[in-house]
Amino acid sequence: MFGRLGLRLRVFLIFCLLALGGMAIVAGALVLGYMRAGRPELAGAFVLSGVLAGFLFLGLVAGIWFLFDENVARPIVRLAAALRARAHAGASGDIDLHGARYLGDLAPAAQAVTGQLMQSALDTAGAVATETARLQAERDRLTALLTDIPVAMMIVSPAHRIVLYDGQAAEVLAQVAPPRLDASLFDYFDRGAVEEAHVRLTQTGREVAFRALGARGAQGYDARLKPLGGAPGYMLVIDAEEARIAPEAARPLVYDFGLLDTPGDELFENRPLSGLCYVAFDTETTGLLPHKDAVLQIGAVRVLRGRPVEGEELDLLVDPGRPIPPASTRVHHITDAMVAGAPDIAAAGRRLHDFARDAVLVAHNAPFDMAFLRNDADRMGVTWDHPILDTVLLSAVLFGPGEVHTLDALCGRLDVEIDPADRHTALGDARATALALCRMLPILEARGMKRFGDVIAETRRHGRLLEDLN
Known part of the structure; x- marks a missing residue:
């Protein structure tokens, strides 16, 4: 059971045991000294000495734990996450040597190993790219014939x-x-x-x-x-x-x-992650309050067998039935003229529902987007009962809850490039979320979370992140 806890929590528990053991030793020594002294009038002095010694010892242990956590445990967790991202998600870039400076030669050695692996991967990727180009040319010829x-x-x-x-x-x-x-x-x-x-x-x-x-x-x-x-x-x-x-x-x-x-139907909780269909989606809205504001744009991307499906995307403008606040337009650049004549949320929501049928819905900060969809579920005539994954929580599972979990930060860790022109557009953010998901799935499986139920159990441990975010 102890081995399943995170490294930082295990270190914290070790220091707690050290503090309790030290205080027990101090208390025992003072009791022994008091008994040997044989002078009852000194009881108050021994108690005061014990309390002071206990607080000082606690302060010393807490200070050492804090330094150890900041300079050893946390960098080890970051280094492990970075190595997994490079090993299983193909992420590149240098390891943070400055943050791991107190780990001795561990970080430079990890950097050297990953550098060699990346070079081997690049050589392999070159050969694969050549073969892929040949297959694409054959596919283009087949497409032309079928036309x-x-x-x-x-x-x-x-x-x-x-x-x-x-x-x-x-x-x-x-x-x-x-x-x-x-x-x-x-x-x-x-x-x-x-x-x-x-x-x-x-x-x-x-x-x-x-x-x-x-x-x-x-x-x-x-x-x-x-x-x-x-x-x-x-x-x-x-x-x-x-x-x-x-x-x-x-x-x-x-x-x-x-x-x-593909095997037949079984409960989502028992299905392997690689065998599920996912729909990564995002919405742009008139504001940040689901009970007052409305959806302006929906973007969605289907993911199968660990990669986005080419050509299976939704990019829908939605008429909110009200003026768009200028402050919102400055974020997503959607104007009243752009949504004039667009379908309302009832029609657009039904299209997304059809698009995501039998799939796991994936979003970055899913409670925000799902709140807008569920508020209008009656108008759409649908029920949003899909299984849901949140990439904020997946990021916390893989990189630790103490890190920054914005979409930009997550994509940066996983080497997912976001075109600045596509940022804060529904389809652009949905594509980024889909690519981040594809990079995280093999890391999750390498960490032993091979089935959907395993991932859900881990993400529930970090639910407080979404409460703070919203």
């Missing part, structure tokens, strides 16, 4: 979750809800028709034609299910002409074939 084929195409896992979709399929899906990797196909199409066709596909092993009915009363399409030649899952093909999609439209591919092997 001329008049179909919308998706690849779906055996659990009926979307693994790949092209640009035309994205337009079909968007008629119901924002297109999303790892989303259930039944968020977009009627379950009965798809499952009946899938049964026939499984029984015959051959292509099956059927009528795919859109969910929520959306348009239906003539569609086909095709086997993947021995791979798990199937392909869903829809005639693009019936879907009224221009064949010359660009057709970027969005995919992650690792999702074909």
Whole structure:
């Protein structure tokens, strides 16, 4: 049990034991001296001496503990966090040698080791970049070829979750809800028709034609299910002409074939961190009071398998239905003219809710943003019951509660670059939060927090940070 406590807390407890032991020794010595003296009139003098000695000893131990904590324990915690960030999140930059100056040669030695590791990582990254460029060129050629084929195409896992979709399929899906990797196909199409066709596909092993009915009363399409030649899952093909999609439209591919092997549903608390879908989001508002102010902008980024999904973002301006205070405009640069004609919070909130379905919501100081969303939940007609992670608390878990936990400070520790032009925009801050999350996930796993429930249990220990922040 003692080994699970933080280093600084363990050191503090050691000094507490030292203080108690020292005071017990002083008290014992004074009692022994009083008994040997055999003079009752000296009792007051012995008690006074004991009290003074006790306070002086406590002061001495407290002073030594403070110096040890500031110059040894805290720098060790910072050094450990910096090394984990470099080992598991790819962060670079120099270690704070000045802050660790009382640790002898430990910090310079750590700097030398991380320097060698970073050089090896750079050499490997160069080779990976070359291969990535080749694969990207092949992907671009495939995209160009697919553009001329008049179909919308998706690849779906055996659990009926979307693994790949092209640009035309994205337009079909968007008629119901924002297109999303790892989303259930039944968020977009009627379950009965798809499952009946899938049964026939499984029984015959051959292509099956059927009528795919859109969910929520959306348009239906003539569609086909095709086997993947021995791979798990199937392909869903829809005639693009019936879907009224221009064949010359660009057709970027969005995919992650690792999702074909994703295990089935289980409680969020038991799911591995790397297997969860996250939606990092941020809001810009007319002010800082959720019960009085309103949302002006929503930005969101989907994260799957430890990286942001290219092209799966939301960037929505919201009409607050009231004038924007000049003081707020100076922060986020959103004006009344910019939000004129934008959707209200009811429509914008529903889009975010659809975008984040089956995902963990992630925000920096989540209680602030969630308070605005929940205040308008009735107007949206939704319930915000998603699991939530707060990057302020994740930062406290990894770097210690005594550090600064602003978004800028967190991104600085993790080498996440924020374009100044994007700071204090909803999408810019959501992207920064998503990238910071991606850097923190492997550090959390290396610290033994491999499942969502493990992380939630750790973050609850630092809940006071959010109370102070808000």
